[in-house]
Amino acid sequence: MEPYRIKAVEPIPFLTPGQRAAGLAAAGYNLFRLDAAEVTIDLLTDSGTGAMSARQWSALMNGDESYAGARSYRRFEDAVRELTGHRHVLPVHQGRAAERILFQSLPVAGRVTLANGHFDTTIANVLLAGGDPVDLPGPEARDDAPHPFKGNLDLDRLAAHLAPGHPGPPAALVVLTVTDNAGGGHPVSPAHAREVAARARAAGVPFFLDAARFAENAHLVTRRDPAAAGRSAAEVARELFRLADGSWCSMKKDAFGNIGGFLTLQDDELAERCRNLLIATEGYTSYGGLSGRDLEALATGLAEATDPDYLADRESTTAWFARALQDAGVPVLTPPGCHAVYLDAAALLPHLPARSLPAVSLACELYRAGGVRCAEMGSLTFGRPDPAGGPDTPARRELLRLALPRRVYTRSHLEHVVRTAAAAAARADRLGGYRIVRQPPHLRHFSAVLAPETAA
Ligand SMILES: Cc1ncc(COP(=O)(O)O)c(C=O)c1O
Known part of the structure; x- marks a missing residue:
């Protein structure tokens, strides 16, 4: 069990599927560009998002x-x-x-x-x-x-x-x-x-x-x-x-x-x-x-940071989350570490090549289906644009990182994420690719504007 109890709470937003679809389009299909008020479970990053003691x-x-x-x-x-x-x-x-x-x-x-x-x-x-x-x-x-x-x-x-x-x-x-x-x-x-x-x-x-x-x-x-x-x-x-x-x-x-x-x-x-x-x-x-x-x-x-009870709980929560996702038919990198579970978008969406940004496609689906926000770690984030305007060099892997803020979400929050990912996996073969419409010269994943390759 978690080696702490909760002293202050913060409500989380619940949106309708229609509100989420509209929000996603307005954000240029880039989850960084959503308002936090549009996100139900925010696994975008474990950075600065933990609960202080x-x-x-x-x-x-x-x-x-x-x-x-x-x-x-x-x-x-x-x-x-x-x-x-x-x-x-x-x-x-x-x-x-x-x-x-x-x-x-x-x-x-x-x-x-x-x-x-x-x-x-x-x-x-x-x-x-x-x-x-x-x-x-x-x-x-x-x-x-x-x-x-x-x-x-x-x-x-x-x-x-x-x-x-x-x-x-x-x-x-x-x-x-x-x-x-x-x-x-x-x-x-x-x-x-x-x-x-x-x-x-x-x-x-x-x-x-x-x-x-x-x-x-x-x-x-x-x-x-x-x-x-x-x-x-x-x-x-x-x-x-x-x-x-x-x-x-x-x-x-x-x-x-x-x-x-x-x-x-x-x-x-x-x-x-x-x-x-x-x-x-x-x-x-x-x-x-x-x-x-x-x-x-x-x-x-x-x-x-090095409290043994805290670290043991952190490791076992991440391991449990990874196993639950695997049991739901979602491919993940193993063995998981502590701060995140990484979904293998290339394995789940083999019909999408790197240039169609499969991990972006999966990220958008998790948001659309369950209000879950996570971070692409594939060719949008780690692909290298060609300075001469040719095709990008793709990333090594097409990953989607579900980062766990420290001491913030309970297992029932994560169960919602597992159900959402299972629903996305069930319709994986119908998920389409994305293309970059506009991008800055560095760190493009933070602010790029994207669009579906074919109209949804
Ligand atoms: C491994 C690693 N190095 C460097 C950084 C950059 O740190 P910051 O976001 O505090 O600037 C991060 C942030 O995510 C990181 O994960």
Whole structure:
């Protein structure tokens, strides 16, 4: 059962099928463009959407709003440093701010960044810094076998990129995203992270963690890695950070923040460059775009993130949800991680090629049928447009992510989602494709306008 009880509630909207169909058309068939008031169950993201604890709410009153050197920053800094062991702790308003500051402070232009899987904002910020993000997903991630650590990257391809005579552009950075949000929310194993760290160090390339879901990664390690049996998630997480030269973290996920993030660094000169950019664009070094009360809530949330009862419930709820969807005839990626279940839209809609955006089609149907909002993680989000105007390079997979906000929805809410997905699966062969009508140059999934390929 959930290891908490509910103290404050918020009504959820119920719309008629006609209202939903009209809302979807008005939103250009892009669920990001819907108003939240049009959504019954919102599984668009687990980012910033969690419920804060009573301790976090009460910590807000302790916020020290001093511009410089606030007590709340010291508490935040201590909490982040205890977790990461890194010398420099920069607060930022969210993960992508840390990405921008780091990539503009490192020599990224004309180089590649190598990762198990770059997330969407990471890709955009590497490109904006003049670099080329290269994903190296591991061989286990490519098949349907239930490998415990599908977040691991392909060590042979990493070695080839880092080899002295490699013909392509040099590497600016090696990144492990924990857990691998773009590929399925799969964890990375500690032994693998040690190997990646060693290879990056031998090649003289900095090794970073994108640590948005560090606690869920650590919990899954304690459950799936025999070498970690009996250890705590907090211990496993602390060891992982200590392998890296630095990290960035969106604290809107595991740290239960509605806003917030950090950038940590070991290198003094790099930290100096990042701090200068932080001051110019986010805020002074002791608040980085956050209020003192945010820093208090985040420091408290960071301590709650590795609570074993909470993490056990999080894992079992996601596993139950994935099984229920599978039993209802909906193909999902296995084994599920903690923050989301990923539906395999290509498997459910084999009649739709990548250019017809099968995961968009499924997303629109889940909204139309049950007011459920979720996020496309296929060729709309991860396909690469051709600068010369030719066809896009499609994404690796056509996935639909059903993200679970932390401590927000009960199992009966999720039962509604399972019934809705079962109804969509039952009419899968009748679902049509979508095309892009209008798109921005970066992060197009947030704001693109779409239309059905054939009139509904
Ligand atoms: C793995 C990963 N990295 C980076 C980010 C960006 O963080 P933010 O949304 O706080 O800017 C996200 C957000 O979803 C993420 O999941």
